[in-house]
Amino acid sequence: MRKAAKHTKRFLRRFWRGLREWCGDAAYESYLRSKASHGASCRILSQAEFYVEQLNRRYSRPNRCC
Amino acid sequence: MKRILSIFAWLIVAFLGASALGAIAIHRGEPLNAMWFVVAALGCYLVAFRLYSAFVAAKLLALDDTRATPAERHDDGRDFVPTNKWVLFGHHFAAIAGPGPLVGPTLAAQFGYLPGTIWLIAGAAFGGCVQDFVILFCSIRRDGKSLGQMAREEVSERGGFIAQLAVLAIMVILLAVIALVVVNALKSSPWATFTLAMTIPIAILLGLYLRFVRPGRVLEASIMGVALVIFVVVAGQWVADSPYWSHVFTLSGLSLTAAIVIYGYSASALPVWLLLAPRDYLSAFIKAGAIFSLAAGILLVRPQVLMPPLTRFIDGTGPVFAGKIFPFCFITIACGAVSGFHSLISSGTTPKMILREGHARLIGYGAMLLESFVGIMAMVAACAMTPGVYFAINSPPSIVGATSDAGAATISSWGYPLQAHTMTNLAHAVGEITLWNRAGGAPSLAVGMAQIFSNTLGGPRLLSIWYHFAIMFEALFILTVLDAGTRVGRFMVQELGGRIWAPLGRRGWMPGILLSSAVIVAMWGYFLYQGVIDPLGGINSLWPLFGIGNQLLAAVALVVATTILLKMGRLRWIWVTLAPTAALVLVTMTASYQKIFDPNPLIGFLSGANARAAQIAAGKIAAEKIVETNRLIFNLRLDAAVTAIFAGMVLVLVVEAIFQWYTILRRRGEAVLHESPYIATRWAKDFSGAPHDTVVGAAIGDD
Numbered sequence: 001m002r003k004a005a006k007h008t009k010r011f012l013r014r015f016w017r018g019l020r021e022w023c024g025d026a027a028y029e030s031y032l033r034s035k036a037s038h039g040a041s042c043r044i045l046s047q048a049e050f051y052v053e054q055l056n057r058r059y060s061r062p063n064r065c066c
Numbered sequence: 067m068k069r070i071l072s073i074f075a076w077l078i079v080a081f082l083g084a085s086a087l088g089a090i091a092i093h094r095g096e097p098l099n100a101m102w103f104v105v106a107a108l109g110c111y112l113v114a115f116r117l118y119s120a121f122v123a124a125k126l127l128a129l130d131d132t133r134a135t136p137a138e139r140h141d142d143g144r145d146f147v148p149t150n151k152w153v154l155f156g157h158h159f160a161a162i163a164g165p166g167p168l169v170g171p172t173l174a175a176q177f178g179y180l181p182g183t184i185w186l187i188a189g190a191a192f193g194g195c196v197q198d199f200v201i202l203f204c205s206i207r208r209d210g211k212s213l214g215q216m217a218r219e220e221v222s223e224r225g226g227f228i229a230q231l232a233v234l235a236i237m238v239i240l241l242a243v244i245a246l247v248v249v250n251a252l253k254s255s256p257w258a259t260f261t262l263a264m265t266i267p268i269a270i271l272l273g274l275y276l277r278f279v280r281p282g283r284v285l286e287a288s289i290m291g292v293a294l295v296i297f298v299v300v301a302g303q304w305v306a307d308s309p310y311w312s313h314v315f316t317l318s319g320l321s322l323t324a325a326i327v328i329y330g331y332s333a334s335a336l337p338v339w340l341l342l343a344p345r346d347y348l349s350a351f352i353k354a355g356a357i358f359s360l361a362a363g364i365l366l367v368r369p370q371v372l373m374p375p376l377t378r379f380i381d382g383t384g385p386v387f388a389g390k391i392f393p394f395c396f397i398t399i400a401c402g403a404v405s406g407f408h409s410l411i412s413s414g415t416t417p418k419m420i421l422r423e424g425h426a427r428l429i430g431y432g433a434m435l436l437e438s439f440v441g442i443m444a445m446v447a448a449c450a451m452t453p454g455v456y457f458a459i460n461s462p463p464s465i466v467g468a469t470s471d472a473g474a475a476t477i478s479s480w481g482y483p484l485q486a487h488t489m490t491n492l493a494h495a496v497g498e499i500t501l502w503n504r505a506g507g508a509p510s511l512a513v514g515m516a517q518i519f520s521n522t523l524g525g526p527r528l529l530s531i532w533y534h535f536a537i538m539f540e541a542l543f544i545l546t547v548l549d550a551g552t553r554v555g556r557f558m559v560q561e562l563g564g565r566i567w568a569p570l571g572r573r574g575w576m577p578g579i580l581l582s583s584a585v586i587v588a589m590w591g592y593f594l595y596q597g598v599i600d601p602l603g604g605i606n607s608l609w610p611l612f613g614i615g616n617q618l619l620a621a622v623a624l625v626v627a628t629t630i631l632l633k634m635g636r637l638r639w640i641w642v643t644l645a646p647t648a649a650l651v652l653v654t655m656t657a658s659y660q661k662i663f664d665p666n667p668l669i670g671f672l673s674g675a676n677a678r679a680a681q682i683a684a685g686k687i688a689a690e691k692i693v694e695t696n697r698l699i700f701n702l703r704l705d706a707a708v709t710a711i712f713a714g715m716v717l718v719l720v721v722e723a724i725f726q727w728y729t730i731l732r733r734r735g736e737a738v739l740h741e742s743p744y745i746a747t748r749w750a751k752d753f754s755g756a757p758h759d760t761v762v763g764a765a766i767g768d769d
Binding site: 018022028032034046054064 | 143145150152153157161162163281338339342346350351401411414551553612
């Protein structure tokens with residue numbers, strides 16, 4: 001029973017993480033992680049700046065299909 | 067032992083899929099249960115994925131998991147983001163799944179369920195999935211370059227320019243036709259118009275929240291947004307019941323055209339965070355929810371498919387669109403089986419986020435199989451209603467008659483019995499004024515979905531809510547494609563305009579933004595207007611034009627892929643891309659020829675224009691209708707010219723590519739492959755994406 005609960009908890013945690021990554025909720029965290037692991041040479045954007053910059057880039061190329 | 071069990075299990079899956087497909091093909095008489103379609107499709111998809119995609123991955127592409135992907139080499143946390151394969155699968159599917167696989171199969175149901183179902187399954191397995199997969203692979207090997215860039219580098223400079231122009235031209239027709247689907251769905255429907263109109267302030271509210279209150283907190287904002295959208299779907303009923311508000315939101319086709327054009331222009335010119343992006347978030351969640359609900363509904367309700375396997379309209383005299391199965395079933399189904407537009411996604415965001423080359427099989431091939439399954443569900447939903455109702459909703463008044471009695475009599479005379487009061491009762495049950503002549507696929511799909519949903523939850527009492535939920539879902543994500551497409555089209559116009567006058571090419575220059583937005587909106591707006599005033603309903607001429615354009619773009623993508631694979635020396639397996647390329651070129655060229663030159667005025671644009679000109683010359687057109695008829699004549703000739711331009715552009719690219727292939731095969735010149743150099747991956751074999759609570763470096767094996 002405890003094992004099943006543990007598996008369910010792990011599954012739900014993974015699902016939540018996947019959902020956040022899928023919808024873009026975790027995009028800023030990915031950006032910070034990338035900057036941290038690569039040694040940021042330029043200024044790190046604030047969350048609001050990153051949000052607007054990311055949207056401008058995403059919607060300047062085909063990202064939705066027929 | 068494990069291997070024997072696995073082979074045995076796959077043999078059972080293959081047997082089930084083949085048996086179900088065989089049953090669908092040879093069954094006559096009593097209506098079939100929808101489960102046959104689900105089993106046939108899933109069985110075939112699983113076998114295609116397990117065997118054919120594995121064969122393509124191993125033999126044709128020779129995917130190499132030891133090779134670092136662009137996401138690893140250029141990881142910047144912005145464009146190049148290493149992403150878990152299942153998350154990227156979701157991303158890619160959300161990007162490729164649009165209204166096409168819902169509308170196309172619904173329209174193609176006029177031939178009966180059989181031709182469309184077979185093409186959805188076979189076309190996806192051997193054409194659409196291969197295209198998406200191979201283009202994704204080519205782009206991964208080129209640092210995520212776009213289709214146009216790859217065409218320029220691997221085929222020729224001219225080929226790249228043509229591909230770029232083809233994308234813009236096809237996008238204009240795409241935007242016009244999907245806008246027309248929305249107009250036909252909302253026309254004279256205060257409930258649906260109110261619901262969709264309310265999604266604009268909801269999106270703006272979300273945009274402000276995400277920009278100023280909780281920047282980037284997409285999930286919580288989307289949950290609030292979805293709740294508000296569901297509320298306005300229900301509130302739409304109160305609007306429809308109120309004489310004053312019902313009058314305010316009852317709009318004609320032309321008024322809706324003006325509203326959609328203004329919306330498209332605003333979404334393109336306004337900051338993207340204010341309207342476009344939050345709408346997209348809403349749309350993504352509702353799209354995912356509606357597709358899963360439809361699948362669950364079909365499995366729970368297991369409706370009977372009432373449409374016959376083949377209708378009398380296989381002879382080309384169909385009321386929804388004219389033309390025979392070959393080539394019109396193929397270009398009408400379009401995105402559910404093969405979609406050229408997917409090549410833009412496969413060579414856009416996805417290759418920059420993929421962790422390993424091996425994941426391209428699941429993401430490129432697998433996501434398209436899922437899209438094809440969406441097409442199968444749309445086919446089931448459309449065919450689950452009685453054929454008479456299907457034809458009443460999708461046929462224009464100029465073919466079935468202007469009154470409900472005349473319409474019922476005409477449709478009954480085709481062998482599909484229909485009483486006028488059946489349509490009145492159905493319209494009343496779904497909360498609409500009328501369901502007659504609502505061409506475009508969206509209303510008939512919404513009726514089909516609503517019947518499945520209401521049988522699952524709520525019964526007939528909730529039929530009207532479910533119908534308007536389905537209409538809102540279709541219109542919401544159609545408008546998401548429309549505004550995102552208009553914005554991308556604006557950038558394309560700016561890029562092309564920048565070649566003539568440099569300031570136009572500057573993305574941040576406001577006059578340039580306003581002018582280029584106006585140009586792109588005027589282009590698709592004109593075709594939309596043309597469709598709205600068309601006495602045959604517009605879908606009749608615009609959907610085939612869109613289908614031709616879309617399939618031609620797929621042919622362009624496959625030509626580019628074939629060229630690259632030949633340069634890589636994969637001649638032995640080149641039929642994998644060459645066969646679908648040849649099939650698509652044959653289908654689209656035949657369709658283009660017939661749409662331009664067919665002597666039947668319902669099929670050929672030129673004969674349609676000539677027939678109307680002859681009517682004017684013979685004095686058969688009333689004086690007050692002459693201006694309108696002349697406009698129709700002009701539009702038909704314009705459609706003929708657009709079709710000829712599409713076909714001409716692709717023929718030039720095909721000839722360029724054949725010349726390249728000849729040079730490569732004859733070894734008359736060195737085949738220069740513009741592939742990124744091999745760099746070994748630094749990631750451990752079991753690395754599956756950067757988890758939130760770990761730093762990437764900790765998960766990377768420094769071997």
